[in-house]
Amino acid sequence: MRVVFVGPPASGKGTQAKFVCAKFGIAQVSTGDMLRAAKTAGKLPADLVAKMAAGALVPDDVVIALIDERTRAADCAPGFLLDGFPRTVPQARALGDMLTGRGVERGAELSLDVPRDLLIERAVLRRTDKRTGQIYHLKYSPPPPGADLEHRADDHEEVVRKRLDTYEAMTADLLPYYAGLGILRRVDGVGTMDEVTARVLGALGAK
Ligand code: AP5
Numbered sequence: 001m002r003v004v005f006v007g008p009p010a011s012g013k014g015t016q017a018k019f020v021c022a023k024f025g026i027a028q029v030s031t032g033d034m035l036r037a038a039k040t041a042g043k044l045p046a047d048l049v050a051k052m053a054a055g056a057l058v059p060d061d062v063v064i065a066l067i068d069e070r071t072r073a074a075d076c077a078p079g080f081l082l083d084g085f086p087r088t089v090p091q092a093r094a095l096g097d098m099l100t101g102r103g104v105e106r107g108a109e110l111s112l113d114v115p116r117d118l119l120i121e122r123a124v125l126r127r128t129d130k131r132t133g134q135i136y137h138l139k140y141s142p143p144p145p146g147a148d149l150e151h152r153a154d155d156h157e158e159v160v161r162k163r164l165d166t167y168e169a170m171t172a173d174l175l176p177y178y179a180g181l182g183i184l185r186r187v188d189g190v191g192t193m194d195e196v197t198a199r200v201l202g203a204l205g206a207k
Pocket of ligand 1: 141
């Protein structure tokens, strides 16, 4: 099983990805998580660290190579969910070529639609547990006492606005590209997490 989540920053891709991956026993592959892990390990070049901190995208060839290698790992054999990739038409084409080259079908492509004001609130109040990777929200999904919380460097409001601008500019081509292929299913991402999960599972033909 292969699923692709596209959607703006803080639309709930990571939150919903965890439910979908647990339900279907597939691997969650998040380019953002991989890049942050590389940064923490001191393995991300300084120019890419700066791009992420400024809310810009890293170059296509970097994330395409990451995805190509990561999706060959054993835990991806039953299937995988791509969270945050592709973001550009060249990335989408590379993914299509990658899957065709491996003789596998594309799978489902879902976009989560959430209005800009709500995206800003979701990002600015997001906190992540450094130990477990669990995503919380100070208003909608408060962390338990004692959680070791991190506020992402790119979740400060001015950077969030820049990320949203970047997303809108880059995906102005991506979403029509997918729509043209007739494989994009749009999911309303507004509502409680459970409501959105039900819509996502419905779009995947599951309950
Ligand atoms: P990445 O980590 O992919 O960031 P993103 O796409 O901006 O997505 P987020 O992680 O911000 O949000 P999300 O949609 O997963 O939302 P979440 O579930 O956490 O990328 C970071 C950077 O890496 C990029 O800016 C770029 O520099 C680089 N990068 C990554 N991929 C790249 C690529 N392919 N090409 C080039 N560069 C790339 O939810 C957000 C918050 O809302 C949480 O607090 C959550 O608890 C809350 N929430 C979720 N759902 C609900 C709900 N239904 N109701 C209320 N609250 C909710």
